Every structure is written in C-alpha cells, then in structure tokens.
Amino acid sequence: MGPRSQEPIIRVKGLNVGFGSKRVLMDLDLDVPPGQVTGFVGGSGQGKSVLTRAILGLLPKQSGTIEVFAENIDRLSPAERRALERRWGVMFQGGALFSALTVKQNIQAPMREYLKLSQPVMDELALLKIKLVGLPPDAAEKFPSELSGGMVKRAALARALALDPELLFLDEPTSGLDPIGAAEFDDLIATLRATLGLSVFMVTHDLDSLYSICDTIAALADGKVIAVGSLSTMLASDHPWLRTYFHGKRARSIVAPDHAAMGAQS
Template sequence: MTGASRDGIVEAPGARDGSQEDLAIRVSGLTTRFGPKVIHEDLDFEVRRGEVMGLVGGSGSGKSVLMRTIVGLNRQSAGTVEVLGRDVDRLNDAEHQQLRSRWGVLFQDGALFSSLTVLQNVAVPLRAHYRLSPRLLRELSEVKIALSGLPADAAHKRPSELSGGMRKRAGLARALALDPELLFLDEPTAGLDPVGASEFDQLIADLQRALDLTVVMVTHDLDSLYAVCDRVSVLIDKRVKVGRIAELEQDPHPWIQEYFLGPRGRAAAATRERREA
C-alpha cells in the first residue's frame, strides 16, 4: 500500500500529492459536523475508476454520512468533493443535475415510493431526465428490473408486496435506471439471510464487470468485503485508512485488528478460501 502517513493515518494514493491517477471520486480535507459534533476531520478519500471500494467503520463513524456528503445530501463544513472530475461545490443547478444522472444510489431501506409499483419506481429517474414515450419508458424500466434479477411479474407489485431481498433488488434497478458510471450502495445486504446476501454480492460483482461500474459500498458485512471489494476504506478516528484486506490486517489499530482478525473476520476469510479452492 502506497501513500503518505499522517498521524498514523494511511492516506489513499495521490490524496495530497497531486497525482493524475484516473479517479472517480476525490475528497480532500473534508470536515463534517452536526452542531458541536465532528464526524469527519481533514479526511481524504479516493476511489479509482472501475474499482469496488468498501467503506467500513464502527457505529457512528460516519460511513453513510460520507456517502451522503459525496452525493450532495449533506453539506461539508470544509474541504472539497470532486466526483467524475467535477468539483461539486462549483456547479450550477443544471450542472448538478447532469452530474447526478451519472451516478445511482441504493439506500439501505430501498427508499422506494410505497404507492408506486416497481416499474413506476424505476421509471421515476427516467421521467426526471428524459422525455420518453410511454412504451420506451416501460421497456427501459423492464430491462433494469431484469438486470436486478427480479422476476418479470415483480414489475407490477408495490414494495409492500415484496420480500426484503426483492425490495433491495427493486432499489438497485432504480439506481441503474440512468446507466450510471458510479454506483453507491448503503448496507446492501443488511437484513438479508446468508444465502440472499451471497446472491446479492454475486449480482453486484456481475453487474460491476458487465457495466464497467465504479462502486462505493458502505457495509458492515465482512463476507461482502471479501466477495466483492478491490480495496477497503476504514473510517477511524474521523479519517480514513485504505488498502486491500491483507494490508489492513497488518494495521495495529485495535478496532481494525478486531474487525478483520476477530472471529467474524476469520470466518469470512475461511468462507472466501473455500469458494476459491
């Protein structure tokens, strides 16, 4: 793992050295606070184009807050956020709208409109960004639903008629509606049984390869990290430590040691080894 070390925090490569590496996301010097509580302080975070980046940390470390700040749902107190080469704080409304069309977000609870069918939910971003005939709108929505692994008849059901796993897939279909380059996933396997979580991990891996996506995945699921992620960023002490899992396992920080080398971490590593055998 390369990168400078500052106060024991290992920086993402190029975070402060002006590297021209092709980045999908560059967060520099980020401070986020809610009232007197500081969530992130002088935090740097980078995601390379085409990689799957896991984002982990203890309860209250600000994983989802960081994701929501990157997509513009929270405003940072200091620092810069660049997404797909654009400084989001320097964009006008039209430019923001265009940039938002280049990413998709799957929130933890799916965030589906309860009064709409799955097909209507998937059509919402398409209606917002394009003028399409009803037939084309339906056909495009059906393609995204199929990509998510849902059966065709799910298109005409409302969220209350779906299982938790199917609602996740419906939310994913909507996140893919605009053919995004960048996909944000907030706890995508939370609440799923082990089989359902494994199937969802495989779906994300397959979609990432097929669609050449850059993925940022907020998760606490170690099995997902081993199955899907190229690198992992650990939010710790209001900043980020980043690397491959094997590299992070060498970090002496107590939380990181317990997370990756504790009983659950060892079980996830063993599961991964069995799959690769």
C-alpha cells in the same frame, strides 16, 4: 468502454462535517479509484453514512472539497449538477422506494425525468432492470409495501441502475438479506461492474462482500480514513480497530483457512 483514466472518481480532501459542537468527520481525505468496487467500513456511528451523504450533497459540510467525476461539486451550476446526478445511482439502506408508485414506476421515475423514451421501451427497460437484479417479472406491478425486505433492496438497486450510471453508491446493500441472497447480490454487483465498467462505492459491514467483491477497502475511525487498500492490507494492518474487525470471531470464516486455524487455537 473507452480509455479509463486513473483519476479517482471521488476525491475528498480535508472534509469537515459536524452537527452543532460535535464533529463527525475531521480533515478526512479519501480517493475512490474508478472502475473498482470500494468497500467502506467503520464502526456504527463513526460517520460512514455522514460521509456518503456529504458526497451526495445531502449534508452541508463545514470545509473541504469533494470532487466527483473530477468536478468540484460546490462549483457546479444547477444544470451541471443535474447532469452530474444523472451519472450516479444511489441505493439507500432502507430502499427509499417511492411508496405511492409500483416497482416499475419507481424504476421509470428517473427515466421520465431525464430522458425522452417511448412508453413501450421504458416498460421493456424497466423489466430488463427487474430481471437484472433478480426480481421475478410479476414484481413490476407491486407496490413497495407488498415486497419483502430482500425484494425492496433489489428493487432499489434496479432504480439506482435505471439510467445506467457510471458510479453506484450502495448503503449496506446486503444488510437484511439471507446469506444466499447476499451472495447473489454480491455476484450481481460484480457482474454489473464488469459489464458496465461501473465504479461502486459501498458502505458495508458484510465481511463476505468485502472478501468476495471489493477491490479496495477503506476504513473509517475517529472521523478519519485510517487505512485504504486491498483486503490483505487490511488483514496485515495492526490498527487495533482493524485487528478486531478483521480478526474477530465473525471474521474467521472469511480469512484464509490457516488464519482461521490459528484463530481457533488461540
């Protein structure tokens, strides 16, 4: 994989984003370490998606700098920008698969755009991605409208992986999946991280995912990142929102058994 620099793969400094008079992100700072799975949590409407969209360049920002792969995304020429976009893969919450294309064509869309590969090899690679994300081979020829919710997620991940990106953005990857499917999805992301040296930036609410695959967790509240660190840091934090989040009823199953026992007694 070559030497991994410890330079953060995403560095956000003093980011301000707002809509009209409403400010969503206020002087937000965030460093995402490379080669790790970073889970990003926050209450609904706190701006998790806004931050993700700002990093991806889908939302204008009022001020602040965003660096991805140690490059300031505002200072890139259109060609450099395209080269950068090729190095990341994005999986949207609803999948955002192109509804007029089959799953296979969806996966091949970025390959066609950026690479010159022969059709048989593109077909093989698309089928490989389909296998990697755990879809049955016959899903290749299906249209997104013919897929179940879980299959749409997997197909969207396959498309995000089409160019073997270095950085993967996942927006609520396990929402809408059954617990078994969600666990498989977590394993899949862990495997991909291990094999591809992938950095993953994952917006999630799934406590199991946070527990099982996230190396780092960042929490967003009131337009700022209130804590960054491992799960144990989060559990030890006494910020009221984090306490509710990680020690609430739904969190009991993931924290260590003694925590759970304490929770049951109180």
